[in-house]
Amino acid sequence: MAKNKFFVGYRCTLCGHFFTPEEASFTCPHCGEKGILDVVYDYEKMKKEVNLKYFNNNRDYSMWRYAPMISIETDHIKDMLRIGWTPLIRSHNLAKQLGLRTLYIKDDGLNPSGSSKDRASGIGVLKALEAGADTIATSSTGNAASSLACQAAHIGLKAVIFVPKRAPIGKVTQISLYGATLVKVDGDYKDTFAFSKEAIKKYGWYNRNCAINPHLVEGKKTVSLEIAEQLNFKPTDWVAVSVGDGCTVAGVYKGFFELKELGLIAKVPRILAVQSEGCEPFVIASHAHQPLKEAEENTIADSISVGIPRNPVKAINAVKNSDGVWISISDEEILQAEALLGRTEGIFAEPAAAASLAGVIKAVKEGIIPKEESVTFIVTGNGLKDPANAQKVIIPPEPMKPNLETLDKFLKEKKEK
Ligand SMILES: *Cc1c(COP(=O)(O)O)cnc(C)c1O
Numbered sequence: 001m002a003k004n005k006f007f008v009g010y011r012c013t014l015c016g017h018f019f020t021p022e023e024a025s026f027t028c029p030h031c032g033e034k035g036i037l038d039v040v041y042d043y044e045k046m047k048k049e050v051n052l053k054y055f056n057n058n059r060d061y062s063m064w065r066y067a068p069m070i071s072i073e074t075d076h077i078k079d080m081l082r083i084g085w086t087p088l089i090r091s092h093n094l095a096k097q098l099g100l101r102t103l104y105i106k107d108d109g110l111n112p113s114g115s116s117k118d119r120a121s122g123i124g125v126l127k128a129l130e131a132g133a134d135t136i137a138t139s140s141t142g143n144a145a146s147s148l149a150c151q152a153a154h155i156g157l158k159a160v161i162f163v164p165k166r167a168p169i170g171k172v173t174q175i176s177l178y179g180a181t182l183v184k185v186d187g188d189y190k191d192t193f194a195f196s197k198e199a200i201k202k203y204g205w206y207n208r209n210c211a212i213n214p215h216l217v218e219g220k221k222t223v224s225l226e227i228a229e230q231l232n233f234k235p236t237d238w239v240a241v242s243v244g245d246g247c248t249v250a251g252v253y254k255g256f257f258e259l260k261e262l263g264l265i266a267k268v269p270r271i272l273a274v275q276s277e278g279c280e281p282f283v284i285a286s287h288a289h290q291p292l293k294e295a296e297e298n299t300i301a302d303s304i305s306v307g308i309p310r311n312p313v314k315a316i317n318a319v320k321n322s323d324g325v326w327i328s329i330s331d332e333e334i335l336q337a338e339a340l341l342g343r344t345e346g347i348f349a350e351p352a353a354a355a356s357l358a359g360v361i362k363a364v365k366e367g368i369i370p371k372e373e374s375v376t377f378i379v380t381g382n383g384l385k386d387p388a389n390a391q392k393v394i395i396p397p398e399p400m401k402p403n404l405e406t407l408d409k410f411l412k413e414k415k416e417k
């Protein structure tokens with residue numbers, strides 16, 4: 001099998017020990033489960049191959065164009081769905097409303113299953129194939145689940161998926177439609193995660209859980225590789241992303257960090273890490289300069305409703321090392337941002353994805369982001385997954401008789417509003 005040439009091993013995010021691929025696989029042999037590993041490459045060697053010329057000659061418009069930077073064996077890539085290379089859209093209308101000179105939207109809701117999670121699930125199924133597994137499992141607030149079900153269906157793996165009972169209808173429907181075994185847990189995400197862990201251990205399924213499996217962040221980092229490349233390796237001053245478990249923000253940082261190591265970008269953008277006020281363990285910890293504590297899970301943004309984040313160290317380091325900022329916004333601000341994004345740019349984001357925009361709006365208002373600095377925000381999930389929450393900010397019309405006078409009256413009333 002074609003192994004990655006530059007992958008050399010892992011470094012523990014807690015104790016800093018380095019391990020070769022033979023010495024470790026999932027978590028640190030010294031620190032145990034809390035010792036989440038970072039995948040390490042030989043950047044000096046990678047530099048010679050992964051350079052501007054490599055990118056200019058690359059005709060693969062998917063995340064797999066970055067395969068030399070990802071710790072996977074590559075034989076099955078050709079069989080995968082097209083994940084990644086989602087559009088980076090220059091905003092004019094929204095930028096003007098916010099008074100920002102340069103604003104970009106990375107629309108990751110356009111991935112095969114409608115969220116950024118496809119970047120990680122794609123790696124998950126490849127890793128399961130490498131391991132010779134026939135079943136892959138995960139617990140998820142919704143998107144990792146529907147995404148894994150999607151990728152597993154396409155590649156021909158069985159999937160067992162644990163979701164909390166409040167997962168939105170769009171996501172739950174996707175999981176069953178893609179033919180996965182859906183275990184709906186009568187409890188919140190914390191209960192779901194704990195239960196899936198027990199089951200995965202008992203049945204020996206391949207574990208997709210992003211925090212524990214170090215390779216999945218390697219998929220998530222491709223979103224920054226794309227943002228940078230789509231901007232000719234001059235990324236914006238800021239990149240905003242919402243945070244639940246912390247894997248996405250960790251990936252966002254790692255992508256930029258590696259491009260800097262390779263000499264392809266001059267500096268890592270500052271990360272605006274956004275949580276919801278109803279579930280903000282990272283924000284509380286960072287403002288109080290204290291270790292992370294369990295938080296309530298009380299927000300409409302289900303994808304970031306994570307009371308016990310599973311990847312805290314990588315997420316905290318990502319924000320710190322990028323000179324970033326933690327911020328939280330209310331559910332009302334999320335819904336307003338969702339409607340504004342739809343109205344001004346024609347992009348429909350689910351609440352957790354609109355949260356990144358809500359964070360940008362607040363950061364601009366508070367002077368955290370100066371108006372002359374450039375910003376990209378990541379739309380991590382498609383709004384069609386969760387129309388019920390969107391209907392809280394739009395007013396669905398009552399049916400009318402097909403009569404022009406009624407229509408006339410209706411249009412006038414609408415105009416007055
Ligand atoms: C998973 C997810 C996030 C947050 O990612 P984490 O890795 O859990 O921090 C944000 N938005 C959407 C739409 C997601 O599905």
Ligand SMILES: [Zn+2]
Pocket residue numbers: 012013014015016017028029030031032035
């Ligand atoms: Zn360790």
